[in-house]
Amino acid sequence: MNAVVDTNVASASLPMTKALNAGLRRAMFDDPKVLLMGEDIGPLGGVFRVTEGLIAEFGDKRVLxxxxxxxxxxxxxxxxxxxxxxxxxxxxxxxxxxxxxxxxTSQLARMRxxxxxxxxxxxxIRIPYGGHIGSIEHHQESPEAYFAHTPGLRVVSPSNPHDAYWMMQEAIKSDDPVIFFEPKSRYWPKGEVRFEQSGTPLHASRVVRAGTDVTVVGHGAMVSVLLQAAELAAIEGISLEVIDLRSISPIDYGPILNSVQKTGHLVVTQEAPGFVSVGSEIAATVAERAFYTLEAPVLRVSGFDTPFPPAAVETHFLPSPDRVLEAVDRALAY
Amino acid sequence: MSATRNDATVPMTAAPTSAAFGLDGAETCVRMISPNGAFEPNAAAEEFLPYLDRLTEADHRRFYRDMVVVRKFDSEAANLQRQGQLALWVPSHGQEAAQVGSAYATRPQDHVFPSYREHVVGMIRGLDLVDILRMLRGVTLGGWVPEEHGNFHLYTLVLASQTLHSTGYAMGMQLDGSTATGNPQTDQAVIVYYGDGASSQGDANEALVFAASYQTPQVFFLQNNHWAISVPVARQSRTPLYLRAGGFGMPGTQIDGNDVLASFAVTTKSMDDARAGYGPSLIEALTYRVGAHTTADDPTKYRDPDELAYWVARDPIVRFRTYLQGRGIEQEFLDAVDEEAADFAADTRKRALEITGPEQSVIFDNVYAEPHPLVAEQKAWLERYEASFDEGKN
Incomplete structure (x- = not known):
């Protein structure tokens, strides 16, 4: 369980927790100025075990x-x-x-x-975030918009173990503060991590499934929901192009605008409440930059504008593949 | 509202005054010079007396000179604000002894984290005080490079934020091996200034927790000037603030903050201990904000004039001058200091009026260290937009 991930191989199948652990470990090897700080991150390895083994390896002057x-x-x-x-x-x-x-917001973001x-x-600043884990209040929030709204911060969120491994290292190398949102519900599914190179810069968004009819965008755990939605849509003959945002601030609009040029339809998704959200910002910007390309209004699929509900009803709150497809249908009906 | 036990013991409408933590006769409060200017160390001062041996005659003169100069600077800056030349001014009148004594307890290698009223500390660390005015004149959010100005860090306007930064900085000194090596010439420590108002902030308390936990090389220098704008210190604390140190697991000492020698001696011991690896400590300097909180404030609306008179009678500069006169200082020196202070203030005024604004590019240039597309686009847009007006003229 405590086994150190061997990163001297071409690739490995890892859960995101292990990929993050390997990314942190490599960053700590690469730069002696890298320190870890936090609650319960030492012998326990963090409540999600992301820092497991690191205090034993690097000591309590590197892992605080x-x-x-x-x-x-x-x-x-x-x-x-x-x-x-x-x-x-x-x-x-x-x-x-x-x-x-x-x-x-008042200090870190403005200090430079x-x-x-x-x-x-x-x-x-690593923040495990988001729902789908059936937990109690304050344990399933998606507060990324607060930080994306703050000048001076960078905000990113990986959707898979490979990105988690590389984005963590790139975030640590960044000379600016980075808020790093880790999708809790994606902590445990395994995915292939390629150790030779990232392939995608920290602040780039990326097409993760090509399609022709509707562009769907999301970050973190939403990406797997979008991929499920794309599978279901394909059965009905609708082709979704899925874009993994990866970076929430800044937003890389290139792949989104290119995709919309092709599909003419955009659905933006997020677990967070939709009012004054990252999705709102993307909708507004795409409307400004691709108005004549759009064949329908940009639609948003979000959490509701309520506190995150009791876990027993979270599946009604969180955007599901079906809720994404409902928006896809509405977009195509224009 | 229903009555509770506390209603009886905590009169919520009372207007506590400085008498609640009165300066005179407090045996636990370290004092070297009496309010009448006589050298009369009390019992609490005894263990700190050896630190006064480090002071030369020139040091005494410097203490006096700096207090007089900064007070004159302070009143000139307030004038500049009243004349519309500064957005705001934050007076330090009355707190000169606490600040000068503690500042001279630092060594060049130390780092100083001020709040926003420690003008003379900056001056002693090598800061040009006009740099402080640049911030208050609205041409910068900072004003200087700390490492080039005696490691005097920037003013912090959100109360107590800097206490945590200073604790983190002191943790860094430990981690990079710059302290507690046994060499007092190179070992480093941090002093952080905050006040009675800031002492209620969560950050101040978290900083004390972290400092105690990691045993940082650090002195928390709390200037209790008795008023947080209009809120009296008795509303912040039901116990003398220095006693809180014990609850965090570090030594706390209360000093007569209007006694520059007490401030120097106690802070010197604390900083020496911090550099030597004995961990953090807290000093509460009892002093008084003789002026307003800022030029936007009006203390006549909430302060008892008798209280003000009480403290004015304990003025730190008058006290130290009387003390120096008792030691036989020549009148020519005192006159020369007054003249220097007047020149300093005049020079400050002249140079303050010469401060010019920054280029508009300052809006964008240092938000991020690495390229950021949104900021870059907006910078380019503003340049094009403003240039379009010039095109119209041609």
């Missing part, structure tokens, strides 16, 4: 099991970054990031700007 205080974790990470370190902070669950919100470019803030 911190007091239980999110603002304290982020605020001290800022001080460490000022000192030349590259802290990677784990926030235990999505709903627990808010005690650190001021340090992220306030210093007139005189320093860099290479801090990564």
């Amino acid at each position: 099991d911190t007091p239980l205080a999110e603002s304290g974790i982020i605020g001290t990470a800022i001080g460490l970054a000022m000192r030349g370190f590259r802290p990677v902070c784990e926030i235990q669950f999505d709903g627990f990031v808010f005690p650190g919100f001021d340090q992220i 700007n306030r210093h007139e470019g005189g320093l860099i803030m290479p801090v990564v």
Whole structure:
């Protein structure tokens, strides 16, 4: 269980937790200034075991099991970054990031700007996020829009183990703060990780299934929902082009606009509530840039504008393949 | 509202005054110089007396000079604000002794994290005070490069945020082996300034938790100036603030913050201990914000004039001047300092008025270290948009 992932092979089939662990480990080998900080990330390996084995390998000066205080974790990470370190902070669950919100938005995001470019803030904040895991309140949130709205931050979210492995390393190498949303419901399914090269830059979006009728966009766990929807649509003879956003800030519009040129239809999806959301931003931008190409309004499929509900009814809240296909049908009906 | 036990013990409408934590007669509060200017160390001061041996006659003169100069600078800056030349001014009047004494306890290799009222600390660390005015004149959000100005970090306007940054920075000193090596000439430590108002913030308390947990080389220098804008310190704390240190597991010392020698001696010990690896400590300097919180404030609406008079009678500069006179300092020196202060203020005014605004590109240039398409597009758009007006003129 504690086995270190061998990355000196061409590829391996790993769950995202192990891929992230391997990415962190490689980053720590590559750069002695990389530190891990967070609650329960030491001997326990984090509540999701993403940091498992790393304190044993790198010691407690590289893996800092911190007091239980999110603002304290982020605020001290800022001080460490000022000192030349590259802290990677784990926030235990999505709903627990808010005690650190001021340090992220008022301090971390603006520190370089306030210093007139005189320093860099290479801090990564890992946030396990999203639903589908049947958990209690504050454990299934999708708060990415708050951070995407904040100038100075970069926001990314991998959808699969390969991207998780590489995006983690690239986020750590970034001289800007990166909020790294890890889709909890995708932590455990295995996928092939190719260790030689990423193939896709950190802030690039990517077509993960080619199609011709409707473009569907999502990030994190939504990508697997979209791929399921595309399978189902194909049975009915509808061809969906699926785009994995990967980066939420900045958004790489190239593949989205290219796809819309081809399909004329766009459905944007997310687990987060739709009001003032990442999906809203994509819809607005595509409407501005591809107005004459669109054959139908850009439609959004989101969580509802409510608090994340009790887990017993989460399947009614979270966008499912069927809800995606309902929007696809509406788009095609125009 | 139903009555509770606390209704009886915590009068929610009371207007507590400084007398609640009065300066005079407090045996636990370290004091070297009495309010009348006599050198009368109290019992609490005894263990700190050896640190005064480090001070030369020139140091005494420098302490006095810096306090006088910064007060004059302070009133000139307030004038500039009143004349519309600064967006805001944050006076330090009354807090000069706490700040000067503690600043001289730092060594060149140390790092200083101010709040936003520690002008003279910056000056002592090598900062040109006009750089502070640049921020308050609205031409920058920062104003200087800390590493090029005595490791005096930028002002932080969200209360207590800097306490965590300073703790993280001090953790970094430990991790990169720059402290507690046994060499006081190179070992580093951090001092962070905050106040009685900020002491209520979560960040201040989390910083104390982290500092104690990691035993950071750090001094928390809490200037209790008794007022957080209009909120008296008794509303922030039912216990003297230095006693909170014990709850976090570190030593806490209360000093007469209007006694520059007490501030120097106690902070010197704390910083020495921090550099030597003995961990963090907290100093509460009892002082008083004689002026307003900022130029946007009006303390006559909420402060008792008798309280102000009480503290003005304990003015740190008058006290130290009387002390120096008792030591036989020549009047020519005191006069020369007044003259220097007037020149300093005049020079400040002149150079403040010469501050020019930044280029519009400053909006975009340092938001990110690496290229960002949205910011790049918007920068280019603004340039094209504004250039289009020039084209219209041609």
